[in-house]
Amino acid sequence: MSELKLNSLYQQLILEHYRSPKNRGKLDDATVSIRMRNPTCGDDITLQLRVDDDEMIEDVRFYGEGCSISQASASIMTTLLMERSLDDAMQIAARFTALMHGDEHAAKDRSLRDLRALQGVSKFPVRIKCALLGFDALQEAVRKTRGEPALEA
Amino acid sequence: MTMLETAAGATPLDVERLRRDFPVLDQEVNGRPLVYLDNAATSQKPVQVIEAIEAYYRSDNANVHRGIHELSRRATELYEGARKTVARYLGGVDPEEVVWTRGTTEAINLVASSWGGANLKEGDEILLSVMEHHSNLVPWQLVAERTGARLRYLELNDDGTLRLDDLDELIGERTRIVALTQVSNSLGTINPISEIARRVHDAGALLLVDGAQGAAHHGVDLTSLGADFYAFSGHKMCGPTGVGALWGRRELLESMPPWQGGGEMISLVERDHSTYAPIPHKFEAGTPNIAGAVGLAAAVEYLEKIGPAAILAHEQDLTGYAMERLQTLPAIRVFGPEDPSMRAGVVSFVLGDAHPHDISTILDSEGVAIRAGHHCTQLVMKHYGVSATARASFYLYNTRDEVDRLMDGLATVHSIFA
Numbered sequence: 001m002s003e004l005k006l007n008s009l010y011q012q013l014i015l016e017h018y019r020s021p022k023n024r025g026k027l028d029d030a031t032v033s034i035r036m037r038n039p040t041c042g043d044d045i046t047l048q049l050r051v052d053d054d055e056m057i058e059d060v061r062f063y064g065e066g067c068s069i070s071q072a073s074a075s076i077m078t079t080l081l082m083e084r085s086l087d088d089a090m091q092i093a094a095r096f097t098a099l100m101h102g103d104e105h106a107a108k109d110r111s112l113r114d115l116r117a118l119q120g121v122s123k124f125p126v127r128i129k130c131a132l133l134g135f136d137a138l139q140e141a142v143r144k145t146r147g148e149p150a151l152e153a
Numbered sequence: 154m155t156m157l158e159t160a161a162g163a164t165p166l167d168v169e170r171l172r173r174d175f176p177v178l179d180q181e182v183n184g185r186p187l188v189y190l191d192n193a194a195t196s197q198k199p200v201q202v203i204e205a206i207e208a209y210y211r212s213d214n215a216n217v218h219r220g221i222h223e224l225s226r227r228a229t230e231l232y233e234g235a236r237k238t239v240a241r242y243l244g245g246v247d248p249e250e251v252v253w254t255r256g257t258t259e260a261i262n263l264v265a266s267s268w269g270g271a272n273l274k275e276g277d278e279i280l281l282s283v284m285e286h287h288s289n290l291v292p293w294q295l296v297a298e299r300t301g302a303r304l305r306y307l308e309l310n311d312d313g314t315l316r317l318d319d320l321d322e323l324i325g326e327r328t329r330i331v332a333l334t335q336v337s338n339s340l341g342t343i344n345p346i347s348e349i350a351r352r353v354h355d356a357g358a359l360l361l362v363d364g365a366q367g368a369a370h371h372g373v374d375l376t377s378l379g380a381d382f383y384a385f386s387g388h389k390m391c392g393p394t395g396v397g398a399l400w401g402r403r404e405l406l407e408s409m410p411p412w413q414g415g416g417e418m419i420s421l422v423e424r425d426h427s428t429y430a431p432i433p434h435k436f437e438a439g440t441p442n443i444a445g446a447v448g449l450a451a452a453v454e455y456l457e458k459i460g461p462a463a464i465l466a467h468e469q470d471l472t473g474y475a476m477e478r479l480q481t482l483p484a485i486r487v488f489g490p491e492d493p494s495m496r497a498g499v500v501s502f503v504l505g506d507a508h509p510h511d512i513s514t515i516l517d518s519e520g521v522a523i524r525a526g527h528h529c530t531q532l533v534m535k536h537y538g539v540s541a542t543a544r545a546s547f548y549l550y551n552t553r554d555e556v557d558r559l560m561d562g563l564a565t566v567h568s569i570f571a
């Protein structure tokens with residue numbers, strides 16, 4: 001039983017993204033850069049976006065340190081953001097957050113693509129915040145780009 | 154070290170019998186019998202403690218030092234009796250030198266704020282170590298900011314011991330206080346406090362010892378340790394959360410201003426000022442954690458019956474066994490002194506590129522509770538260039554079989570991450 005649960009958590013795709021993250025690094029010409037940390041466990045992610053005047057994401061990178069879930073989640077997230085609008089990005093973040101909180105519909109949502117590999121995290125309540133760290137950074141980056149007040153100092 | 158000699162000669166614990174005192178241990182987690190190896194964070198509580206707290210609330214509860222009635226008399230007697238029990242555990246110190254606090258953190262804040270606020274000036278120096286728990290760092294940072302005092306640090310050797318060779322250079326005439334932990338919660342290192350105390354006192358400075366791990370896992374005799382202040386928490390030594398104590402030398406405590414005002418801590422209140430109660434009550438404003446004190450006294454009696462030396466010997470046996478077995482894993486890195494007799498029952502490690510959180514989740518799925526993270530010692534993590542470690546920490550009720558369960562779990566980690 002718990003082994004099954006574990007296998008659903010540590011899917012091959014997640015381990016691959018952990019070992020060889022996509023879009024890892026820094027953007028020299030980022031228009032926004034957000035660092036998010038989880039003080040209780042030390043996960044630490046900086047997300048950088050280059051957003052054009054029409055709110056399209058032209059490029060994205062992330063760097064930082066953390067567990068397999070936080071790193072894989074951020075890595076997969078970046079693969080979905082290229083050439084997408086900020087509205088799309090917020091939509092993905094909302095759907096993924098719903099997935100983490102056990103929403104059945106989100107689990108079937110094809111627009112989440114590889115992010116669905118993280119579905120197993122929803123059964124590990126203490127790890128959900130690891131999976132959401134990159135998305136917290138994304139939402140903060142969108143707010144900042146739009147000149148809205150930050151949620152967290 | 155005399156404490157260790159006695160530890161080595163102590164009679165082994167009857168662990169199977171002791172385990173029956175801890176109801177929480179008797180359960181399954183994720184389908185497996187619980188293996189609790191997060192004792193450096195907090196220990197489990199024996200029925201003797203749980204029942205003492207329950208009995209207090211069932212039959213003696215009242216406020217202390219206030220009522221003239223029978224229940225208040227009983228509550229006061231239990232509360233002050235608990236102080237005496239704790240004073241005995243600390244090596245037979247004067248109970249009036251024992252101030253109740255919420256725990257180690259509050260005890261250190263009390264000294265930093267009261268003693269530090271009254272005594273530190275610009276240019277004075279506070280010496281800490283890189284090994285300290287955040288609760289023995291941040292209060293000093295706050296008072297340094299307030300007073301203009303300067304913080305200096307004793308560094309770590311790579312084997313997890315303090316770089317004591319630097320001590321003479323770091324302690325100078327500007328040094329007013331040195332604040333060090335007796336036992337490191339992230340490395341397990343037992344520091345040679347008595348030796349350090351001599352050098353601190355030779356330089357005319359004071360020594361505060363963080364005993365959060367020491368009081369629980371090492372035992373303490375304040376009549377010979379050489380500390381001027383000693384802070385500890387009940388919850389790490391079989392007692393309840395929310396209670397602990399500060400011990401301080403009488404003349405120091407008497408010279409210090411109160412740090413919180415309210416009931417209990419005054420003798421006479423007028424419109425513009427008040428006179429304060431004598432120590433220890435001067436530092437105990439407001440209704441205290443009476444049930445906590447009662448529970449902590451029961452915990453102390455429980456530990457005294459087993460004997461701190463026997464507990465340390467047991468922990469060191471488990472630590473030695475765990476270190477031996479861990480070393481057989483590929484890509485393992487174990488932190489802290491190699492010699493188990495130089496540490497209490499704490500083993501921190503990292504394993505290949507498996508992040509400590511992932512290690513902890515996998516172990517938890519097999520019913521094994523450890524801690525993953527920086528353990529409130531970010532300066533230690535920085536020294537070793539890691540962001541987190543996995544930490545197994547033992548107490549009197551742990552067994553070698555449980556270390557084997559830890560190893561089984563680490564085999565699963567290896568199979569997933571290798």
Ligand SMILES: Cc1ncc(COP(=O)(O)O)c(C=O)c1O
Nearest residue numbers: 256257258286288338365366386
């Ligand atoms: C060495 C050390 N110092 C201080 C503390 C703080 O203790 P508490 O949180 O009980 O105040 C701890 C435990 O968390 C510790 O291990």
